[in-house]
Amino acid sequence: MHHIKFVVNGMERELLVNAQELLSDMLRDRLGLKGTKVACGAGECGACTVLLDEKPVNACLVLAVQADGKSILTIEGMADGPELHPIQKAFIEQGAIQCGFCTPGLIMTTKAMLEENPEPTEEEVRDGLIGHICRCTGYQKIVSAVVSAGQEIQAQRREN
Amino acid sequence: MAKPEYRIIGKSTPFIDARDKATGTTVYTSDITLPNMLYGKVVRSTVAHGRILSIDTSAAERLPGVKAVITAKDTVAILLRYVFVYCLAKYELCNPHGETVLAGYRRLGAWAPIYMIIAIVIVLQLIGTFLIKGAVENLTFLIPALANIPAIILGLITSFCVIYLALKPLKVLETVFKIFLAIMTVIFVYGMIAAKPDLGAIAAGAVIPRIPEGGLVIAVSLIGTVGCAPANLIYSYLIREKGWQGKEDLRQVKFDLGFPMIFMFILILSVWVVAAAYLKPNGIEVNSSEDIAKGFAALIGPIGAVLFHVGLFVAIFTTLNGLCMGYARMVSDIVKQFKPLKPITVMGQTRDWVFFAVVAWGCVVPLVWLFTSAGFVQLTVMFLTANVFVMPLISIGALIMVNKKAWIGEGNTANWWQNAGLGISVLLGIFFSVQGLINLL
Numbered sequence: 134m135h136h137i138k139f140v141v142n143g144m145e146r147e148l149l150v151n152a153q154e155l156l157s158d159m160l161r162d163r164l165g166l167k168g169t170k171v172a173c174g175a176g177e178c179g180a181c182t183v184l185l186d187e188k189p190v191n192a193c194l195v196l197a198v199q200a201d202g203k204s205i206l207t208i209e210g211m212a213d214g215p216e217l218h219p220i221q222k223a224f225i226e227q228g229a230i231q232c233g234f235c236t237p238g239l240i241m242t243t244k245a246m247l248e249e250n251p252e253p254t255e256e257e258v259r260d261g262l263i264g265h266i267c268r269c270t271g272y273q274k275i276v277s278a279v280v281s282a283g284q285e286i287q288a289q290r291r292e293n
Numbered sequence: 294m295a296k297p298e299y300r301i302i303g304k305s306t307p308f309i310d311a312r313d314k315a316t317g318t319t320v321y322t323s324d325i326t327l328p329n330m331l332y333g334k335v336v337r338s339t340v341a342h343g344r345i346l347s348i349d350t351s352a353a354e355r356l357p358g359v360k361a362v363i364t365a366k367d368t369v370a371i372l373l374r375y376v377f378v379y380c381l382a383k384y385e386l387c388n389p390h391g392e393t394v395l396a397g398y399r400r401l402g403a404w405a406p407i408y409m410i411i412a413i414v415i416v417l418q419l420i421g422t423f424l425i426k427g428a429v430e431n432l433t434f435l436i437p438a439l440a441n442i443p444a445i446i447l448g449l450i451t452s453f454c455v456i457y458l459a460l461k462p463l464k465v466l467e468t469v470f471k472i473f474l475a476i477m478t479v480i481f482v483y484g485m486i487a488a489k490p491d492l493g494a495i496a497a498g499a500v501i502p503r504i505p506e507g508g509l510v511i512a513v514s515l516i517g518t519v520g521c522a523p524a525n526l527i528y529s530y531l532i533r534e535k536g537w538q539g540k541e542d543l544r545q546v547k548f549d550l551g552f553p554m555i556f557m558f559i560l561i562l563s564v565w566v567v568a569a570a571y572l573k574p575n576g577i578e579v580n581s582s583e584d585i586a587k588g589f590a591a592l593i594g595p596i597g598a599v600l601f602h603v604g605l606f607v608a609i610f611t612t613l614n615g616l617c618m619g620y621a622r623m624v625s626d627i628v629k630q631f632k633p634l635k636p637i638t639v640m641g642q643t644r645d646w647v648f649f650a651v652v653a654w655g656c657v658v659p660l661v662w663l664f665t666s667a668g669f670v671q672l673t674v675m676f677l678t679a680n681v682f683v684m685p686l687i688s689i690g691a692l693i694m695v696n697k698k699a700w701i702g703e704g705n706t707a708n709w710w711q712n713a714g715l716g717i718s719v720l721l722g723i724f725f726s727v728q729g730l731i732n733l734l
């Protein structure tokens with residue numbers, strides 16, 4: 134057993150975890166953060182993506198102990214109270230969600246991508262989301278949502 | 294021309310659960326956690342278009358924490374019953390003599406139908422007692438004031454209602470009953486999910502129904518009620534009433550029979566699970582239906598017990614009704630093969646005296662037992678045992694009937710799966726008879 138300390142969605146947490154425990158299992162089963170989805174469990178689909186110190190990782194390929202001393206952001210930490218994050222809004226408005234199973238992972242990766250490249254082109258978005266599989270939408274609407282989310286965030290920044 | 298203004302057409306509408314999905318609050322199946330939940334894993338063939346030659350589950354079963362490994366083998370019991378009843382229906386519809394299944398049995402020898410009548414008479418008496426006792430128990434629970442009335446009176450009222458409704462069916466009541474049965478199914482299945490199932494024991498129970506140790510009598514008897522051997526014969530009588538006449542209707546039989554079988558399987562399984570997995574480990578001895586009701590109350594609150602009692606009452610009522618009518622028709626059919634019977638009309642139903650006598654035997658005579666102290670447990674064991682003695686005859690007879698060209702007709706003889714199913718039924722029938730004997734001794 135390992136005693137680890139970390140911040141998840143802005144809250145400090147301490148847990149005793151097994152050496153082989155996965156970050157995805159810790160989030161879902163120990164902390165009840167079921168918004169993080171596990172589809173393939175093998176790092177192929179990106180559904181379980183969370184931000185570990187602001188970098189997107191597949192939570193099913195990261196050990197819980199690796200989160201020690203780090204900050205985790207999951208889909209549950211995206212909205213500010215009732216106010217949705219602009220990326221979430223864009224996904225809803227652009228019809229980028231169908232069954233929704235890949236959505237949390239996509240939104241997390243999008244967040245990291247837009248931090249690095251605030252206004253990506255369509256091609257850059259497709260490249261940035263390469264680690265994600267969506268079986269419903271055909272990706273076009275997801276790409277549009279990410280592009281428009283980037284523009285919206287930039288517009289807000291200019292206003293402030 | 295001005296564009297018309299629409300409220301909905303031409304407007305973009307975010308779909309209803311998009312917000313939940315974008316915030317990760319939508320609950321998917323894999324997000325559901327229940328107490329003592331088990332995890333299942335489907336293992337698929339590694340070869341596309343492969344043929345399964347054998348499945349070796351021993352290594353998987355040895356793994357720590359593995360409760361059960363279930364393969365197609367575990368569905369055998371219900372499949373057997375399906376094949377069995379289907380074959381009998383096939384005989385009824387296809388034989389060129391236009392005779393009933395029981396007339397077919399007579400071809401085995403005059404002793405066969407007589408043996409069957411004796412078996413039916415015993416079985417019906419036991420099942421009648423069992424069901425009326427159950428009905429009275431349920432009534433007293435639902436309306437506590439009734440507890441002051443002697444059980445015999447309540448039993449009498451129940452019997453009267455059963456007979457009355459059998460002769461004069463009420464469409465409205467049938468619908469109400471169906472709704473109650475549906476409710477019971479729902480709470481049973483819910484109970485099954487909420488309880489902690491020991492899949493191994495349940496799988497074993499579904500394949501080889503037997504009388505387990507401890508207090509699982511009720512669960513077993515429910516299985517007996519729906520699965521008893523002579524009752525399987527009733528179906529071929531029902532199809533006549535549906536107006537199905539010949540070979541061309543056999544296709545419909547497949548579906549007509551398949552659906553309730555699946556339904557029964559779920560129902561039986563859930564009773565098993567609730568009884569085996571929840572009641573026993575929690576120290577609840579099952580001696581009457583009251584104890585199972587307690588289990589449901591513990592699982593879903595006080596309403597659980599009420600729903601259970603209502604559902605059980607309806608189930609008992611309809612089973613008694615169906616079995617009495619079915620058996621009565623069978624016995625009267627057998628007797629008619631030996632001598633013609635004069636028709637009598639009672640309440641608009643024209644039948645013969647044998648028919649009415651059997652109905653009375655099943656519905657009224659059992660009331661006598663209410664005076665005695667014969668317990669639930671003894672009755673159930675007797676009932677199951679009686680069943681078990683008829684089973685070999687019925688299955689061996691069926692196997693012969695569907696294979697003799699002269700009997701079932703050219704081109705109608707059983708194919709491989711029908712023969713395999715019946716063959717296994719014969720073996721199981723013999724096996725159960727031996728077990729039943731051992732239980733008796």
